[in-house]
Amino acid sequence: MIRLGQTSAAMLASCGIVIALWVHEPVGQAQASVAGNARSAVGATYSPVLQEPLENNLYFGDLHLHTNLSPDAFLNGTRSVSPEDAYRFAMGETIEADNGSPARLRKPLDFIAITDHSEYLGVYPLLLEGDPRLSRWDIGKRWAQMLRDDNRRDLILDFAKAIQSDDKTYDVPAELVGSIWQGVAERADRFNRPGRFTALIGYEWTSMINGDNLHRVVLFRGDAEDTTKVVPFTAQD
Numbered sequence: 001m002i003r004l005g006q007t008s009a010a011m012l013a014s015c016g017i018v019i020a021l022w023v024h025e026p027v028g029q030a031q032a033s034v035a036g037n038a039r040s041a042v043g044a045t046y047s048p049v050l051q052e053p054l055e056n057n058l059y060f061g062d063l064h065l066h067t068n069l070s071p072d073a074f075l076n077g078t079r080s081v082s083p084e085d086a087y088r089f090a091m092g093e094t095i096e097a098d099n100g101s102p103a104r105l106r107k108p109l110d111f112i113a114i115t116d117h118s119e120y121l122g123v124y125p126l127l128l129e130g131d132p133r134l135s136r137w138d139i140g141k142r143w144a145q146m147l148r149d150d151n152r153r154d155l156i157l158d159f160a161k162a163i164q165s166d167d168k169t170y171d172v173p174a175e176l177v178g179s180i181w182q183g184v185a186e187r188a189d190r191f192n193r194p195g196r197f198t199a200l201i202g203y204e205w206t207s208m209i210n211g212d213n214l215h216r217v218v219l220f221r222g223d224a225e226d227t228t229k230v231v232p233f234t235a236q237d
Contacts, residue, residue: 061111070116074124087191111198118203118232122180185224
């Protein structure tokens with residue numbers, strides 16, 4: 001930021017050029033005069049931030065974590081580790097990993113953002129449970145059968161096709177999208193501890209144009225009341 005006095009000095013440096021030319025000073029003297037004024041102006045603005053008090057606390061956390069709500073994590077074996085487990089793990093509690101082993105951090109984190117994929121967010125666990133809200137969705141019925149048959153290969157291929165498709169039959173029922181996102185946001189609020197542990201609300205956008213991964217993590221500043229005014233943007237939108 002340039003303060004008023006520094007602005008004046010910079011203006012004087014510019015005026016020095018005009019004055020030097022107007023009185024026909026030798027070029028060398030004019031250049032020396034301008035250089036001297038410029039050095040004065042630069043010296044006045046050098047690292048002014050060093051004179052201002054700044055926050056210098058260091059915090060450790062994770063801004064990209066998947067749980068069983070993410071299709072890729074779910075299909076690759078993360079069936080039991082829920083968002084609740086992830087929050088408790090981040091806060092230093094012991095949880096049970098998918099292989100049955102206890103897992104615990106040496107030191108708890110200061111913040112975390114559980115950023116599950118927005119595409120089919122939370123859908124696969126509901127399909128496996130037989131949630132009746134998905135009973136009239138043809139794609140869902142097909143995927144539910146694949147899950148029961150443990151046909152991961154075809155399901156992964158179909159998922160990859162779905163997130164690159166304009167076919168609206170692949171779209172999750174709108175009322176379910178809002179309900180799942182509401183749960184994601186409210187869960188973050190529930191585990192948030194102001195001044196002790198920050199639970200950020202977010203998701204991962206998963207563009208895969210021509211098979212190229214263009215994934216982006218999206219974080220929200222507000223709480224559940226603010227973030228649930230919208231639903232996550234997906235590669236199918």
